[in-house]
Amino acid sequence: MPINHRIVLDNRPQGEATVNNFKMVELPLPELQDGQVLVCHHYLSLDPYMRGRMNESKSYAQPQPLGEVMIGGTVGEVVDSRHPKFKAGDQVVGMGGWQEYSVVDANVVGALRKVDTTHVPLSHYLGAVGMPGVTAWYGLVKIIAPKAGETVTVSAASGAVGSAYGALAKARGCRVVGIAGGKDKCDYVVKELGFDACIDYKEHKDYLSLSKALRDACPNGIDGHFENVGGMVLDAVMLRTNAFARIAVCGMIAGYDGAPLPMANPALILVNRMKIEGFIVSEHMEVWPEALQELGTLVGTGKLRPRESVAQGLAAAPEAFLGLLKGKNFGKQLVKLI
Ligand SMILES: NC(=O)c1ccc[n+]([C@@H]2O[C@H](COP(=O)([O-])OP(=O)(O)OC[C@H]3O[C@@H](n4cnc5c(N)ncnc54)[C@H](OP(=O)(O)O)[C@@H]3O)[C@@H](O)[C@H]2O)c1
Missing domain, CATH: 3.40.50.720 (NAD(P)-binding Rossmann-like Domain)
Structure with missing residues (x-):
């Protein structure tokens, strides 16, 4: 099995977040169990909400636990599957986090969703069509x-x-x-x-x-x-x-x-x-299908041409994330992982 590089939250920011709040670690990937899918991430999404999760204060969501992989949306490709609904080569969107691969329990409703890249590029499923x-x-x-x-x-x-x-x-x-x-x-x-x-x-x-x-x-x-x-x-x-x-x-x-x-x-x-x-x-998952349908049509027909800022490689994620909080991004901030 390949080695998986991941970025964890090492310590919480005091005021402004810094690159020293994050730490890169590596782990061998585990053997897949029944119902699990191995996804190779092509893109990681960086989003402003992640800053709130780095704090311990009370909010609408639980804080990001220390020492665990940073939360984050990902798109990528299935490389191995022990779930009947997914096969190698499927393109999927999920919440794989700041890492190169994720092992996903595909029985969890909404954990992994197949996407069609015929008219919408894969990365846009983290932005305009996400x-x-x-x-x-x-x-x-x-x-x-x-x-x-x-x-x-x-x-x-x-x-x-x-x-x-x-x-x-x-x-x-x-x-x-x-x-x-x-x-x-x-x-x-x-x-x-x-x-x-x-x-x-x-x-x-x-x-x-x-x-x-x-x-x-x-x-x-x-x-x-x-x-x-x-x-x-x-x-x-x-x-x-x-x-x-x-x-x-x-x-x-x-x-x-x-x-x-x-x-x-x-x-x-x-x-x-x-x-x-x-x-x-x-908190409004009921609107997602209708909204994604309209957004996919706007992108597919060229009426919405979203711009992306793409950082290269997992190690670039902390710097790119801090830049997003200062307006250095121009359009959707992504990290390309392969
Ligand atoms: N409520 C929800 O469910 C939900 C879901 C997703 C996103 N959001 C929120 O939506 C907002 C936009 O998110 P996004 O993903 O689309 O990010 P984004 O607009 O792609 O990037 C963030 C932008 O915010 C501006 N900015 C950053 N720091 C600023 C500051 N101190 N003062 C003024 N502007 C600043 C910058 O634009 P300029 O260079 O133009 O200033 C920066 O490019 C964020 O506030 C995010 O937390 C909320």
Whole structure:
């Protein structure tokens, strides 16, 4: 059996996470038991939620245990199987973690899913046609529920979730305005992803200035907003909301290192009779088939062309993950493992 390299959480961050929180270890792979499948991972997904799992504090999910392989979504190929529904060569998506191979108990419902790469490249099952895409779908369709002609906004617009959100909102006839860090990302959001406008928040020193730019980009105000960042971005958006605006709170990445993210004008929730709703996509598995169907069609027909940042080799994962938390990624952050 081959040797499996894996990255474990060695110790918990104090404030900002560092590469020293992780450790590479190697283990021989065990013999397969009945019902198990051996998967060789082609890509590992790096996602902001992993930062929360590195802490011990109370959250919606259990902390990542120390000394165990880091949690993470993976796509790859079955190399050996003792389960009747899987055979060598099948392409699969699962939660294999930060390692080169995983041994999966395929009797566990949802542990491993076969995917079709005829029209959708394998890596996109970790991004637009995977968890981040479904996240965008849920927040837009189930919380914001926009009508055609409404204006909707999203922060971290060039990223895995934001890019899918743009395509889904355009398909519903909305005016879509993104907020992203830097000119290159904003150009991509408008020219490649087809948003109506994108604002570079790094050009604005405070939320009042950012809010003026939003007023110009959203002349009819904001009816729905999808929040990925928090802090100044959310404050700026709230000033431009219309009556009965809906805000889907998906992420607060600006605060993932533990800094508080105060809200400048909470009275606007009342004044504008806003709905603000947080959600966790894994708690809404009932929508995944419908969402994945729409996302797969958008990618397969070229209406959504997601961009990827690909780090090479497992050893590059910690650095790439820390970069994701600072906006160094451009699109879905992946690690190529073979
Ligand atoms: N609720 C759920 O179930 C769920 C599921 C998936 C993802 N999420 C959340 O969705 C958000 C987007 O995830 P993603 O996978 O699509 O990531 P992503 O957008 O591909 O990458 C993260 C982006 O966040 C921005 N960012 C990072 N640090 C920031 C900071 N301190 N201040 C402002 N912006 C910062 C950067 O974009 P810029 O360069 O443009 O600033 C960075 O590229 C995250 O908050 C994540 O936690 C939630």
